[in-house]
Amino acid sequence: MLNTLKNLIFITSLLLASTANAAVKISHWQTSTGAQVYFVENHDLPIIDLSVAFPAGSARDTKATSGVAGVTRYMMTLGADGMNEEAITNAFADIGANMGGELDVDRAAFKLRTLTSESAKALQTFNKILHKPDFPQAILEREKTRIVAGLKESATQPESIGSKAFMQALYPNHPYGMDESGEIETITAMKRDDLIAFYNTNYTAKSAVIALMGDMTEAQAKTIAEDAAKGLPQTAAVPKIAEVTYPQSANTQRIAHPASQAHIFLGYPGIKRGDADYFALYLGNYVLGGGGFVSRLTEEVREKRGLVYSVYSYFMPMAEVGPFQIGLQTKKEQADEATKVVNATVAKFIANGVTEKELKAAKDNIIGGFPMRIDSNAKILDYLSLIGFHKLPLTYLEDFNKSVAKVTAAQIKDAFQRRVKPEHFVSVTVGAQ
Amino acid sequence: MSHVISVFIENHRILERDFVFNIKILLLSLSLLPTLALAEIQEFKLANGMKIIVQEDRRAPVVVSQVWYRAGALDEVNGKTGVAHVLEHMMFKGTKTLKAGQFSRMIAAAGGKENAFTGQDYTCYFQQLEKSHLPLSIKLEADRMANLVITDAEFAKEIKVVMEERRWRTEDKPQSRVNEQFQSTAFKAHPYARPVVGWMNDLENMTAADAREWYNNWYAPNNATLVVVGDVKAANVVKLAKQHFGKLKAKKLPARKPQTEPPQMGERRLVVKAPGKLPYLAMGFHTPTLVDNPTTAEQGWEPYALDVLAGVMSGNDSARLNQKLVRETSVAIDVGAGYDSTSRGRESLFELVATPAEGKTVQDIEAALIAQIELIKTSGVTQQELDRVKAAVIAADVYQRDSMFYQAMQIGQLETMNYSWRLLKDYPEKLKAVTSEQIQAVAKKYLIKDNMTVATLDPQPIDPNVIPAKPYVR
Numbered sequence: 052m053l054n055t056l057k058n059l060i061f062i063t064s065l066l067l068a069s070t071a072n073a074a075v076k077i078s079h080w081q082t083s084t085g086a087q088v089y090f091v092e093n094h095d096l097p098i099i100d101l102s103v104a105f106p107a108g109s110a111r112d113t114k115a116t117s118g119v120a121g122v123t124r125y126m127m128t129l130g131a132d133g134m135n136e137e138a139i140t141n142a143f144a145d146i147g148a149n150m151g152g153e154l155d156v157d158r159a160a161f162k163l164r165t166l167t168s169e170s171a172k173a174l175q176t177f178n179k180i181l182h183k184p185d186f187p188q189a190i191l192e193r194e195k196t197r198i199v200a201g202l203k204e205s206a207t208q209p210e211s212i213g214s215k216a217f218m219q220a221l222y223p224n225h226p227y228g229m230d231e232s233g234e235i236e237t238i239t240a241m242k243r244d245d246l247i248a249f250y251n252t253n254y255t256a257k258s259a260v261i262a263l264m265g266d267m268t269e270a271q272a273k274t275i276a277e278d279a280a281k282g283l284p285q286t287a288a289v290p291k292i293a294e295v296t297y298p299q300s301a302n303t304q305r306i307a308h309p310a311s312q313a314h315i316f317l318g319y320p321g322i323k324r325g326d327a328d329y330f331a332l333y334l335g336n337y338v339l340g341g342g343g344f345v346s347r348l349t350e351e352v353r354e355k356r357g358l359v360y361s362v363y364s365y366f367m368p369m370a371e372v373g374p375f376q377i378g379l380q381t382k383k384e385q386a387d388e389a390t391k392v393v394n395a396t397v398a399k400f401i402a403n404g405v406t407e408k409e410l411k412a413a414k415d416n417i418i419g420g421f422p423m424r425i426d427s428n429a430k431i432l433d434y435l436s437l438i439g440f441h442k443l444p445l446t447y448l449e450d451f452n453k454s455v456a457k458v459t460a461a462q463i464k465d466a467f468q469r470r471v472k473p474e475h476f477v478s479v480t481v482g483a484q
Numbered sequence: 485m486s487h488v489i490s491v492f493i494e495n496h497r498i499l500e501r502d503f504v505f506n507i508k509i510l511l512l513s514l515s516l517l518p519t520l521a522l523a524e525i526q527e528f529k530l531a532n533g534m535k536i537i538v539q540e541d542r543r544a545p546v547v548v549s550q551v552w553y554r555a556g557a558l559d560e561v562n563g564k565t566g567v568a569h570v571l572e573h574m575m576f577k578g579t580k581t582l583k584a585g586q587f588s589r590m591i592a593a594a595g596g597k598e599n600a601f602t603g604q605d606y607t608c609y610f611q612q613l614e615k616s617h618l619p620l621s622i623k624l625e626a627d628r629m630a631n632l633v634i635t636d637a638e639f640a641k642e643i644k645v646v647m648e649e650r651r652w653r654t655e656d657k658p659q660s661r662v663n664e665q666f667q668s669t670a671f672k673a674h675p676y677a678r679p680v681v682g683w684m685n686d687l688e689n690m691t692a693a694d695a696r697e698w699y700n701n702w703y704a705p706n707n708a709t710l711v712v713v714g715d716v717k718a719a720n721v722v723k724l725a726k727q728h729f730g731k732l733k734a735k736k737l738p739a740r741k742p743q744t745e746p747p748q749m750g751e752r753r754l755v756v757k758a759p760g761k762l763p764y765l766a767m768g769f770h771t772p773t774l775v776d777n778p779t780t781a782e783q784g785w786e787p788y789a790l791d792v793l794a795g796v797m798s799g800n801d802s803a804r805l806n807q808k809l810v811r812e813t814s815v816a817i818d819v820g821a822g823y824d825s826t827s828r829g830r831e832s833l834f835e836l837v838a839t840p841a842e843g844k845t846v847q848d849i850e851a852a853l854i855a856q857i858e859l860i861k862t863s864g865v866t867q868q869e870l871d872r873v874k875a876a877v878i879a880a881d882v883y884q885r886d887s888m889f890y891q892a893m894q895i896g897q898l899e900t901m902n903y904s905w906r907l908l909k910d911y912p913e914k915l916k917a918v919t920s921e922q923i924q925a926v927a928k929k930y931l932i933k934d935n936m937t938v939a940t941l942d943p944q945p946i947d948p949n950v951i952p953a954k955p956y957v958r
Contacts, residue, residue: 096885097882098886136802137811140801140802141802141872144802144872145868145871146879147876147877147878147880149879165879166878196814197817197818200842203761204761204762207761209656309946311656312655312656342592343597345588345589345592354641357642357644357645357648360645360648360649360652361652380651380652412592412593415592416592416593416596417595418595419595419596419614419617420614422546423546426543426544426888427543427544427886427887428886429886
């Protein structure tokens with residue numbers, strides 16, 4: 052053993068250091084059209100990062116329109132205000148700007164990274180995408196064909212099959228259970244008017260969250276945000292997503308597949324963003340299966356027995372209750388053995404909670420690792436958008452370490468016992484024997 | 485520039501210890517991602533031959549520390565493929581003074597993130613920490629550079645983990661299987677023919693003694709480079725490195741024989757059958773890489789021209805391949821091109837990959853790709869296309885400074901590949917100097933049928949009642 056005392060000295064100095072560096076000064080305001088803006092000024096690099104997010108994720112789809120949210124977001128980038136897809140891409144490429152975006156069950160977002168010197172040009176094209184999407188018919192038909200081909204391929208691959216079955220079983224009557232990519236039938240049936248209607252309902256200024264990071268003054272940020280929001284549909288704010296209902300019994304599915312490994316998914320509805328149990332569950336999960344090489348699941352399943360390359364657990368907090376999920380892949384002959392080890396590890400964890408030593412290790416890692424959460428403009432931008440979208444306090448980053456430090460072993464045990472019910476787990480094994 | 489291709493080559497070029505660490509390492513091919521203009525890079529050498537490279541960056545109170553070994557799949561021999569990667573796993577299994585897993589626990593306790601990855605050209609171990617913890621990282625890395633203990637018991641468990649990794653990465657992924665077979669067809673004599681993860685048969689027959697032999701051969705200060713980027717003072721890094729690495733003894737490294745791929749004498753083709761729905765095609769041409777001391781003018785500019793060509797073909801969604809094959813003619817649903825101008829083995833491939841649209845065949849897609857290549861040969865590229873590549877170079881040069889990890893990666897890769905990080909300085913200018921005529925010239929010289937390998941995936945319907953045949957190895 053290396054000198055443990057020395058190690059402890061390191062940790063002490065770390066706590067001091069990270070507290071001192073926790074400050075990220077966030078400015079927040081509302082545009083005249085009602086969009087929420089979050090801004091951090093930093094002139095170290097001549098870069099401007101911008102993200103505009105809407106509550107327009109796949110949870111806004113219905114079973115009959117599954118996939119519309121994703122196709123709408125993507126199609127917005129393929130034609131706007133008379134610019135075709137080629138012109139749009141080239142407008143960004145000509146100035147070295149990167150336009151991207153993302154979609155999950157809650158959110159649809161557009162992101163822009165540009166050199167400060169090129170920002171006016173970049174924003175001009177970016178705002179056209181936000182404000183005047185054309186949804187060209189021919190492009191839509193082409194993209195539908197591509198998506199359907201992708202869905203057919205996914206339906207043959209064990210990881211995709213399992214993930215889809217897991218979410219459907221976890222959320223049988225909630226939009227979180229739908230595939231973000233849609234279904235072959237709903238994509239095939241999708242009409243241009245569906246996208247226009249979806250855009251007008253869900254891309255409203257009143258629901259927009261604008262995050263800005265980097266090389267601009269607050270006055271400049273105000274103008275950029277005002278311009279980004281004012282061309283959006285000025286319709287009503289988007290309503291909240293329905294509440295999740297919890298499974299009342301276990302649901303175990305075994306799906307045959309010729310792959311050499313079984314893909315195993317276990318879980319239960321977990322937590323929302325801003326949930327009072329968030330920090331207790333987050334720390335507890337670090338010990339159970341979130342802490343990379345030092346978690347109990349990795350120790351039991353990989354390190355002690357060599358059964359897997361990867362085993363993990365996580366809470367995915369969302370606007371409504373997102374999943375608590377455990378996943379692993381193992382040679383199919385040993386799938387039952389591995390599942391047994393996982394179940395025993397989870398049962399023991401829920402019954403007994405964490406030890407004081409484990410709790411300290413978890414806190415040391417999470418608190419000590421805080422500076423790495425905000426060590427780049429790109430990471431800070433993502434936090435701004437997250438804080439804005441889920442209406443977390445502006446002091447979220449500042450308070451983060453304090454919230455972590457306060458959690459007790461008793462709180463973790465209590466939170467897991469109330470929130471995680473292994474007897475009602477959804478369990479999917481693809482490649483079962 | 486290798487955005488699409490990065491997905492393609494991920495599985496046989498670089499393996500990470502844990503896939504939770506899922507950054508797009510392959511995006512770091514040099515293409516369009518050069519210089520570190522502002523912060524100055526400083527280089528030092530310890531008496532035992534270990535190289536230390538530091539880039540001070542005070543934007544955040546953090547530090548990235550990476551130890552790079554010039555040992556990768558390139559250095560393996562037949563029958564022991566995968567041993568570089570297996571050893572990487574064993575590096576977390578304890579030393580004379582640390583128990584298995586203790587390394588990871590100590591880094592975690594300091595708030596750090598850590599992992600490792602193995603490629604054809606190198607093995608790299610890294611930590612990301614709040615800046616005051618750099619001493620811990622250096623101390624632990626120096627310890628496992630010299631004092632690793634590989635027990636038979638730990639090896640027996642970990643080799644099973646690696647076999648699960650191979651199943652997950654390759655055996656059950658149709659495109660990965662194509663890529664593995666593609667690589668071993670394009671290369672016959674050169675070690676790049678072999679998968680980094682190793683053939684399953686070799687993993688099944690690997691012993692703890694093989695891992696120990698690898699460690700004893702290659703893990704030495706004179707075969708390693710420490711790269712540190714972050715809120716540090718270079719002098720302090722050197723002091724720490726001297727204190728911990730400085731006391732380790734240099735080793736006489738095994739002789740590295742020059743290995744070159746004999747010229748290809750005609751096109752090569754292969755088909756892989758695997759469960760799935762979509763076909764897939766990978767096409768590659770042998771191409772040169774950058775060399776240390778060019779003896780001809782061509783050696784100087786050809787790699788840059790190939791790099792720009794890859795950008796013109798698939799640098800963004802309006803670049804030629806996507807625009808023509810996906811958007812305008814709908815022959816493909818996905819397409820990409822890529823080229824690495826650097827490698828330690830001084831061998832490279834210009835690669836194109838595509839997934840045909842429904843109703844189209846791999847023959848259709850191959851014809852469409854060849855047609856695009858021929859168009860370049862006859863008509864060259866436009867000034868606008870060249871300008872876009874330049875704009876991307878200028879912007880990427882700034883954007884990359886938002887990531888310390890990325891900057892450290894670039895330095896470590898180049899040094900371990902036997903180039904110098906100084907290559908980064910001139911890279912943008914060299915790319916910007918490329919002309920349409922030069923692009924035509926490299927296309928005519930290298931993108932020819934006699935120099936081509938084509939691999940296709942023939943997707944097989946899934947019958948869950950059929951027990952799969954033993955995989956293609958054995």
